Amino acid sequence: MRRSAAPPTLEDVALRAGVSRATVSRVINNQPRVSPETAAVVLAAAAELGYTPNAAARSLVTRRTGAIAVVLSEPESMIFDDPFFAAVVRTACHELARHQQQMALLLAHRPEQAERVERFLRAGHVDGALMFSPHRDDPLPGQVRRLPMPVVFGGRPWLPEDGLHIVDADNLGGAELATRHLVERGRGNTVTITGPLDHRAAVDRLEGWRRVTGADEAAVRSRSAEGDFTRAGGERAMTELLARVPDLDGVFAASDHMAVGALSALRRAGRAVPRDVSVVSFDDHPSIAAAAHPALTAVRQDPIGMVAEMVADLHALLDGEDLAPHCRFLPATLTERASA
Amino acid sequence: MRRSAAPPTLEDVALRAGVSRATVSRVINNQPRVSPETAAVVLAAAAELGYTPNAAARSLVTRRTGAIAVVLSEPESMIFDDPFFAAVVRTACHELARHQQQMALLLAHRPEQAERVERFLRAGHVDGALMFSPHRDDPLPGQVRRLPMPVVFGGRPWLPEDGLHIVDADNLGGAELATRHLVERGRGNTVTITGPLDHRAAVDRLEGWRRVTGADEAAVRSRSAEGDFTRAGGERAMTELLARVPDLDGVFAASDHMAVGALSALRRAGRAVPRDVSVVSFDDHPSIAAAAHPALTAVRQDPIGMVAEMVADLHALLDGEDLAPHCRFLPATLTERASA
CATH class of the missing domain: 3.40.50.2300 (Response regulator)
Incomplete structure (x- = not known):
């Protein structure tokens, strides 16, 4: 049993409200898919127990760092010259901030960088990762899939896709x-x-x-x-x-x-x-x-929509939702102009 | 008894929770074979003592994370539209890789992002930071200067400069x-x-x-x-x-x-x-x-030279060298062309 001196935890609130941890988490994080009635019950329980949804306290209790890695296996130059990656970084930063999370951008073009990134992720400095690794010889996706943390891939990696969560352009x-x-x-x-x-x-x-x-x-x-x-x-x-x-x-x-x-x-x-x-x-x-x-x-191609879906998937995984592995494609559309 | 000035250790948590060091380590590292009840007791003890799990788990093996934060207090758009910041990020990534370190790029434009970045740095997820914070109302430099980790500023922050390590353009x-x-x-x-x-x-x-x-x-x-x-x-x-x-x-x-x-x-x-x-x-x-x-x-203005000097200073500090606080200016030169 929890000792009375310790601050109340998410579990305590869940127990008192008679709902799951995931539901409390969704209410605390102000996420959709919770009925107003449930939200009211959870908030009342939190108030009774004196639970503060303070991010620092929360991260201590949940062992969360509050940070999400965005891993790009591309040369530095590509990040700035290619509008796709610029859009990815901007959107990831923006979407994660909406979820009260900090983006940590990690570039991993060279093999020795891949090794350092894998070590950083394995050490638990972030809660999860958004992973962009399109190149065939990149060892990182194979290493990352074995980590005990949620990872969502942007674009199909060169890997058997079973067990992975992937969002890609069609x-x-x-x-x-x-x-x-x-x-x-x-x-x-x-x-x-x-x-x-x-x-x-x-x-x-x-x-x-x-x-x-x-x-x-x-x-x-x-x-x-x-x-x-x-x-x-x-x-x-x-x-x-x-x-x-x-x-x-x-x-x-x-x-x-x-x-x-x-x-x-x-x-x-x-x-x-x-x-x-x-x-x-x-x-x-x-x-x-x-x-x-x-x-x-x-x-x-819609990098903004792609990253938004990736962030939503990652949060579902972080919240312990039972999200089946998938490779989801964003629909392709054609814009007609003069050249054809 | 633990002295009150020192940060709490794994032993302190084990003692408080009434379990072994190995059990605390397993909980902290999110490993299996721990009952939820035991995990809750350990986490409560950790919370009571103000023990930061990730930093400590890491120190079991090594005192270094191998990662350096590059913190930019600018809107996302600035990073991509301003050639100065593009050069900063490219050079930092390159120079840190030369020192076998991983860059973790953190953007902190809005005040709530500054808070998250400060928390991330304080939790010990990186060994040091390169900090670019030119704006007057940014709370981050004041918070960062109190962290027990090496920080080198790129450009003078709006702070009393005593005790800081700064490299700036003249x-x-x-x-x-x-x-x-x-x-x-x-x-x-x-x-x-x-x-x-x-x-x-x-x-x-x-x-x-x-x-x-x-x-x-x-x-x-x-x-x-x-x-x-x-x-x-x-x-x-x-x-x-x-x-x-x-x-x-x-x-x-x-x-x-x-x-x-x-x-x-x-x-x-x-x-x-x-x-x-x-x-x-x-x-x-x-x-x-x-x-x-x-x-x-x-x-x-020479952002490449500036970042190279910042990285050199940071490594001197990480290596425990007695580098006196300084605000070092890179010499300015004029290139004459047609406009004047």
């Missing part, structure tokens, strides 16, 4: 949507500029293009070129494809940045967009896709 | 250099566009301009306008100053972004730079100052 469905848009407009001779193929989303987007075009292995090799998600990479890949497939009439570029690079290469080669060649990109970042010349028809 | 000397450059080229009628004046560096740069021009209080009021370190803010401030001081012939803008905004306002007003008006800025960011039309004469 990369495959989005790529199918983009390619179908080209084919339905009579573009029978399409090519694709892929992201780096050690990157899970890049592979899924290539697969979407392949399914709609029905390309066999040889056609995939001749009609795709690998970029690195940057503008310069897209320009190089487009130049290569123009040399290999001179009569191409449609391009699916797996990112806005690469599509902008492709537009430059097409312009230099004297191909008018969309008259001679139609271009569809992936991301639909407001300051890139809409600002391009011509403006890009693009599959919309 | 904002005052740099502003003097910029203003002298204008005056020596015959610009006797200069104005200044300041950063937000709750920002320490902005105040120091204004003071540098004031010392060289000898402006009295009334002149400071009429010949300075406050921007917010952004391009739009610089444009607004320049427009205001042109209305107040129509015969101005020199401008010291306290950031590259604001200087670029000032150039737009001057162009719209039909003033040729540098023929009618000379402009000097502060930052000398490679992709902004050199790319402006005309290219900006600018005081160079």
Whole structure:
């Protein structure tokens, strides 16, 4: 039994109110899915016992640190140059703050950084983690899945997915949507500029293009070129494809940045967009896709919605809810503009 | 008996709870094979004694976490839009990795975030902190200076500086250099566009301009306008100053972004730079100052060198070196280009 000198705990409140710990936690943290009646009972019990939902006291009792790690396995430069990651960091910071939690951003590009991050997480300095690790050779997801703490993955890692909680963009469905848009407009001779193929989303987007075009292995090799998600990479890949497939009439570029690079290469080669060649990109970042010349028809990726769902899942797990492992995809939509 | 000054130990908790050290350790480390009743007794004892579980669990193995906090008291947007902070984060990540340490980036713009960051630092989840807190009303530096861990400040905080370790740009000397450059080229009628004046560096740069021009209080009021370190803010401030001081012939803008905004306002007003008006800025960011039309004469600020020195100081402190408190300024230099 609890000694009378100790401050009342969450368990005491739950016992007095006749509800579960998870319910008390939800009321204390001002979360939805609690009826007003239940909330009133819990708050009355808390008041009777003199329970203070003070975060410091709470963290001591619940062994919570109040901090959540956001782990990005990308080079530092990517965090600042790629609008996807900027949106991820901003949204994570904002969403966690709404839940009275502190974001601790950990970058883990190099293998020795992965080891340090794993050690930091294992030592219990954070209550859970949001994990972005798209690269094939990254050891971190395999280590992290064995930690006794809630982890939600943003984007599918290169791992068997059983037992994991994953939220991802519908990369495959989005790529199918983009390619179908080209084919339905009579573009029978399409090519694709892929992201780096050690990157899970890049592979899924290539697969979407392949399914709609029905390309066999040889056609995939001749009609795709690998970029690195940057503008310069897209320009190089487009130049290569123009040399290999001179009569191409449609391009699916797996990112806005690469599509902008492709537009430059097409312009230099004297191909008018969309008259001679139609271009569809992936991301639909407001300051890139809409600002391009011509403006890009693009599959919309929603990093804000993705991170919001990840944070909601993480809190369900932290609250002890029985959330089944899942790989949930955010629906892909196409924004039509001038380029296709 | 435990002396009241020392932090409570694992033994104290074991004694109070009437269990073994091993049991306390298992509870603290969230391991199985402990009944919920025993866990509750241990946690109650820990709470009574004010024992911090994570820090202590860690000290069982090592006194170091291997992680260093980088704390930025700025809105999330600033981190991505301001090249100074991007350079700070990149360099900190890189320099700490060179020392086999993990960066944990904590953003603390709002007051309730400051409280969470202070709690996180106090709980011993990191070995030390690099602290960027330029704003006057930020409570964090005052809290952080009382923590028993090494902290190095990047830029002077709004605090008495005794006992602190600070590395800063020479904002005052740099502003003097910029203003002298204008005056020596015959610009006797200069104005200044300041950063937000709750920002320490902005105040120091204004003071540098004031010392060289000898402006009295009334002149400071009429010949300075406050921007917010952004391009739009610089444009607004320049427009205001042109209305107040129509015969101005020199401008010291306290950031590259604001200087670029000032150039737009001057162009719209039909003033040729540098023929009618000379402009000097502060930052000398490679992709902004050199790319402006005309290219900006600018005081160079060196965030990379600053963070490298901060990391070196922090490691001296972590290694127990007797490093005297200091406010060390990085020397300011001027890069001459077309604008002045």
